[in-house]
Amino acid sequence: MINHPLTATTEWARRVFFAAVFIALSPALANADNLGLKNWSEVVAEAKGGTVNWFMWGGADNINQYVSDWVGGELKKRYGITLHRVGINDTAEAVNIVLGEKQAGIIDNGTVDLIWINGGNFRTMKQGKLLYCGYLDLLRNNNLINWQDASVANDFGLPVDGCEVPWNRAQFAFAYDQARTPNPPRSIADLIKWVKENPGQFTYPAATDFNGSVFIRHVFYYAAGGPEKLLGDFDQAKFDAIAPKAWVILNNMKPYLWREGKTYPNAIATLAQLYANKEVALYFDYDPAIFGINVENGTFPATTRSYGLEDGTIGNTNYVAIPFNSPNKAAAMVTANLLLSFDAQYEKAKPAVWGTAPAIDLSKLDAGNKAAFKNLPRNPAVIAPEELARHALPELHPDWISAIEKGWQENVAK
Amino acid sequence: MSLTHPSNSEKGLSTLLRLSVAVLVVWLILPLVPLAVWSVSRSWYFPDLLPAEYSLRAWKYSLSETSGVPGALGLTSAIALCTTLISVLIGVPAGRALGLYRFKGKAVVELLVLAPTIVPGIAAALGLHVVFLKLGLAGSVAGVIIVHLIPTLPYMILVMAGVFANYNPATEAQARSLGATALKTFWYVTLPAVLPGLLIGSLFAFLVSWSQYILTLLIGGGRVITLPLLLFNFASTGRNDITGAIGMIYILPGILILLIGGRHLTGRSRATGTLGQI
Numbered sequence: 001m002i003n004h005p006l007t008a009t010t011e012w013a014r015r016v017f018f019a020a021v022f023i024a025l026s027p028a029l030a031n032a033d034n035l036g037l038k039n040w041s042e043v044v045a046e047a048k049g050g051t052v053n054w055f056m057w058g059g060a061d062n063i064n065q066y067v068s069d070w071v072g073g074e075l076k077k078r079y080g081i082t083l084h085r086v087g088i089n090d091t092a093e094a095v096n097i098v099l100g101e102k103q104a105g106i107i108d109n110g111t112v113d114l115i116w117i118n119g120g121n122f123r124t125m126k127q128g129k130l131l132y133c134g135y136l137d138l139l140r141n142n143n144l145i146n147w148q149d150a151s152v153a154n155d156f157g158l159p160v161d162g163c164e165v166p167w168n169r170a171q172f173a174f175a176y177d178q179a180r181t182p183n184p185p186r187s188i189a190d191l192i193k194w195v196k197e198n199p200g201q202f203t204y205p206a207a208t209d210f211n212g213s214v215f216i217r218h219v220f221y222y223a224a225g226g227p228e229k230l231l232g233d234f235d236q237a238k239f240d241a242i243a244p245k246a247w248v249i250l251n252n253m254k255p256y257l258w259r260e261g262k263t264y265p266n267a268i269a270t271l272a273q274l275y276a277n278k279e280v281a282l283y284f285d286y287d288p289a290i291f292g293i294n295v296e297n298g299t300f301p302a303t304t305r306s307y308g309l310e311d312g313t314i315g316n317t318n319y320v321a322i323p324f325n326s327p328n329k330a331a332a333m334v335t336a337n338l339l340l341s342f343d344a345q346y347e348k349a350k351p352a353v354w355g356t357a358p359a360i361d362l363s364k365l366d367a368g369n370k371a372a373f374k375n376l377p378r379n380p381a382v383i384a385p386e387e388l389a390r391h392a393l394p395e396l397h398p399d400w401i402s403a404i405e406k407g408w409q410e411n412v413a414k
Numbered sequence: 415m416s417l418t419h420p421s422n423s424e425k426g427l428s429t430l431l432r433l434s435v436a437v438l439v440v441w442l443i444l445p446l447v448p449l450a451v452w453s454v455s456r457s458w459y460f461p462d463l464l465p466a467e468y469s470l471r472a473w474k475y476s477l478s479e480t481s482g483v484p485g486a487l488g489l490t491s492a493i494a495l496c497t498t499l500i501s502v503l504i505g506v507p508a509g510r511a512l513g514l515y516r517f518k519g520k521a522v523v524e525l526l527v528l529a530p531t532i533v534p535g536i537a538a539a540l541g542l543h544v545v546f547l548k549l550g551l552a553g554s555v556a557g558v559i560i561v562h563l564i565p566t567l568p569y570m571i572l573v574m575a576g577v578f579a580n581y582n583p584a585t586e587a588q589a590r591s592l593g594a595t596a597l598k599t600f601w602y603v604t605l606p607a608v609l610p611g612l613l614i615g616s617l618f619a620f621l622v623s624w625s626q627y628i629l630t631l632l633i634g635g636g637r638v639i640t641l642p643l644l645l646f647n648f649a650s651t652g653r654n655d656i657t658g659a660i661g662m663i664y665i666l667p668g669i670l671i672l673l674i675g676g677r678h679l680t681g682r683s684r685a686t687g688t689l690g691q692i
Contacts, residue, residue, distance in 0.1 A: 059653065
């Protein structure tokens with residue numbers, strides 16, 4: 001406990017704080033009680049005949065097909081659940097729907113049953129008490145998750161606390177065309193040199209883009225001499241000490257960027273287009289599976305290869321979460337459980353389907369299933385997840401990320 | 415109705431006509447060509463003039479149940495038709511009142527009717543969202559139709575007000591004095607006279623409703639999936655092949671309506687002719 005004496009005012013403030021927390025939490029607690037599900041078979045029985053409205057980013061036909069056809073088909077076949085995939089452009093759209101419903105007092109008949117989510121959107125929902133939590137122990141496949149792994153138990157530095165279920169893992173990687181660029185830069189230090197030697201051949205999306213922001217964080221880690229100092233809660237003094245160094249690096253890079261850095265792509269899709277059209281030599285993405293998907297669908301040249309950085313690249317886990325006001329919580333739980341199953345994770349790992357890395361701990365599988373994962377073919381454009389994982393860097397707390405994004409706008413973009 | 419052109423100006427007119435048709439075709443059709451080519455391409459890299467590889471995959475996906483496009487096509491049409499119908503029901507009487515009569519506060523009413531074209535619809539829709547949630551209209555097709563009326567009504571009412579401003583209600587009185595019932599008067603006198611304007615207004619209303627993105631997203635809450643929503647999913651991620659295929663499907667009704675309704679849009683169709691026969 002706190003070992004310095006508390007003054008009367010702080011004691012009072014504490015009481016108010018706890019009262020506020022209690023009031024804020026009580027609807028969620030009441031919800032969990034109302035559901036009254038004690039074990040897995042009760043969840044399955046309750047879920048039968050339900051419909052799950054799953055809101056997820058809908059910009060990849062292969063992911064849409066996996067979710068609608070494979071997941072939807074299995075849910076119907078195994079549990080009699082109807083899956084309704086709702087494609088959105090930005091996860092924030094789903095978060096706003098739930099937020100709007102909460103403001104309008106809709107506490108048990110919301111629109112959204114499941115959201116594909118992580119990072120800032122998870123923070124918004126968790127802090128806004130917009131999530132249904134505490135059901136993970138009921139899920140049969142929860143034992144396939146390694147909750148001891150800090151990168152699974154924390155979503156961008158924020159503890160998961162039983163409020164979401166891991167679905168995929170992703171780790172940032174670079175892609176290049178080996179026919180055009182035989183020796184791409186393999187560390188941030190190399191990249192800084194390479195950009196100067198190859199003017200106009202590199203650019204990155206603005207910090208407003210998810211992938212642009214993570215690239216800037218890699219430069220930030222480099223300026224800080226590693227991520228260690230940046231972990232944990234946001235610290236203004238630390239930020240002020242490191243940020244100017246990062247802005248100098250990025251500003252020095254500017255004249256050598258695509259279009260002399262006068263403009264930055266506004267989205268990762270634009271960078272993909274520039275790379276596909278051979279206007280720039282390097283592409284990067286938080287999910288290396290996209291390199292294979294883009295080669296597969298003809299967007300990227302077949303000679304595309306990918307790699308991680310020698311000083312490591314940032315990795316994250318992405319999740320599915322159930323909003324507090326979902327009217328089909330049991331069916332959503334069954335869906336989340338199915339997504340975690342070996343069958344679902346294995347199907348999704350196939351390069352022709354999606355090729356994304358599993359969120360489950362493969363060491364917890366039996367020998368046969370383990371071997372199945374090991375023997376999966378991989379698109380040559382996609383770097384092996386094990387190889388990437390050898391140099392994995394943690395994500396920062398969302399407050400750090402916001403500060404870096406804001407700093408980039410003010411110091412580099414203008 | 416017979417229009418006789420003086421023969422000397424006919425030649426000049428037809429050259430001008432041909433030129434304007436050519437410009438129109440280039441302006442309207444040319445931007446659609448890359449869209450069509452994208453929809454059947456597999457790899458198309460700059461600066462190649464044509465794709466390196468062709469594929470029907472984008473079409474296969476777009477026409478599949480999984481993509482949701484066929485269902486969305488039906489739903490978008492139904493919403494646009496209902497919105498148009500309601501716009502007509504409100505817009506014709508409102509346009510008649512504004513076009514024919516002087517009344518107190520007319521300027522204010524005109525300003526209010528115009529307001530949705532001046533104030534972005536999103537501003538109103540954000541506030542409406544909470545109201546619709548409370549009324550249980552959010553996430554329903556009915557809610558989406560109602561919210562589409564915000565941008566469609568001004569067009570309908572303004573077009574109809576313009577039509578009625580040039581309309582002589584004395585013809586109705588004439589018909590009534592000759593023994594026509596109110597319904598017959600409307601059917602044989604009023605409707606033919608205002609039909610061209612009504613069609614133009616309806617066309618506007620249909621296309622405005624058809625192309626709504628943000629209002630549908632906000633009020634539909636993801637439960638009402640129209641074509642623009644699916645189109646934006648792929649347009650925003652740079653999937654040009656699927657964007658092309660859905661885009662081609664998306665422009666179909668516009669072209670159909672233009673082809674069917676086109677002859678009524680000249681303003682010289684049978685409406686005036688019918689009046690002449692009376």
